[in-house]
Amino acid sequence: MYLYDHPGGKYVLEECRGKEIGKYFYGAYSLDDNIKVHKHSFVAGKIMKKIAIAKLKLPMDIDNMVTFGGEGKGDGRDHSHELYNGHFKVTRKDEIFKGVYRVTFSNENNHYKIVLPGTSTFGRHYLIHSESQKVSRYYTICNSMNSEIYPVYINNIDRLIGNSRDEKLSLDNVDDITESLQLTIKFYEQSRKGLTRLLANVQDEDEFLVSKPMGKGLDLSADSITGTNLVFLGGTGVLPFLDFFVFLARMIISEKSPSDKIINNEEFEPFFKHSSFKVYAYYPNANEAVALDLLVKISDLFSHFKEEERFSFTPVFTRQGGDRLNDQKIYEFLDQASRASDLKNIWVCGPPKMNNMFQRLRKTIERKYEGSAVDIM
Structure with a gap:
């Protein structure tokens, strides 16, 4: 059993059971404070392929996100090998929040579908690789941060909650086939190497x-x-969830004001009406809060329709007097949520300190709140 042959020890494999491990494998993150970041070698990749028990087949609509040449329509075939061999150049960088940039990758032979109804891409990511520097890193798919899409949500939610009289905008009118791929990336000043520094x-x-x-x-x-x-x-940890949050906004608009639907033919599963999402976001200050205006507006939208129990957003600014997250506060939030209804998911995505805190508490939380699951992105 490879569990006992793993050079990094069995603890790492046991803790990662059932998780997406790409960010650890490629050296973007460490599992906890006591384990150093480690980028695995080519040999390690070959070993992993040998012991793999299956290959995950992605949903058809993900295959249709990317096409090559032609008219920009997916043909349902697996093009992953073609895409990975495609060469892209950074054609634009725009600072959209302090230290956070919208980076545009372009290749005139590749076409991307940026308006994709449904949930299949939520929480997934692209792997960006530099052949010249031999460095790789995952970056989250977050189509709602696209420069054409973000203003549509801001405008339409403002209209509905009474903050604007502008005309309704529709994503049906957005040219959703493009040769450019936009990713939202935080540049760390202290980073001296790696793909983010290269970008x-x-x-x-x-x-x-x-x-x-x-x-x-x-x-x-x-x-x-x-x-x-x-x-x-915490910080850019909002990105794996933002497409889902705007999906919930589209859903409540579809329910309460169908004539204002943002994607006209989009339909929603009825079980979402029986799910609630409470979001706690920790930022140093408001200037460094990625997508803060959109998140506040989504929360206001649910309040406007008197459905605040289904979605709420609580920002905390730790350098402006807000209390930092700690074990006691985590259990207070969990106790409060579990009294209201069955506690299901505890999703976490933040800086290493936040992630490590939940990693340390994960087993205790899942034992105490039966039926819940801690998932650290």
Whole structure:
């Protein structure tokens, strides 16, 4: 059994059971404070392929997200090997929040579908690789941060809650087939190497390889989310969830004001009406809060329709007097949620300190709140 042959020890494999491990395997994150970040070698990759028991087949609509040449319509075939061999250049970088950039990758031979109804891409990511520097990193798929899409949500929610008299905008009118892929990336000043540093100082001649959507994504089945779900975020940790949050906004608009639907033909599973999501987001200050305006508006939208029990957003600014997250506060939030209804998911995505806190408490939480599951993105 490879469990006992793993050079990093069996603890790592046991703790990662059932998880998406790409961010650990490629050296983007460590499992906890006591384990150093480790980028696995080519040999390790070959070993992993030998002991793999199955290959995950992605949903058809993910295959249709990316096409090659032609008219920009997916043919249902697996193009992952073609995409990974495609060369992309960074053609634009725009700072959208402090230290956070919208980075545009372009290749005139590849076409991307950026408006995709449904939930299959939520929580998944692209793997970006630099051949010249031999570095790779995962970056989250977050189509709602696209420069054409984000303003549509801001505008339409403002209209509905009475903050604007602008005309309704529709994603049906957005040209959703594009040769450019936009990713939202935080550039860390202290980073001296790695792909993020390379992207921060990208030159015109630098080329990158981009994989198709990877990872298991969010489990949004009826059995998984019917009940109360808590989401703990920090910094850019909102990105794996933002597409889902705007999906919930589209859903409540469809229910309460059908004439204002943002995607006209979109339909929603009825079990979402029996699921609630309470989001706690921790930021240093408001200037560094990614998508804060949109998240507040989504929360206001649910309040406007008197459905605040189904979605709420609580931002905490730790450098502006807000209390930092600790064990006691975590259990207070969990106790409060479990009294209201069955506690199902505790989703976590934040800086290492936040993730490690939940990693340390995970087994205790899942024992104490039977039926719940802690998932650290």
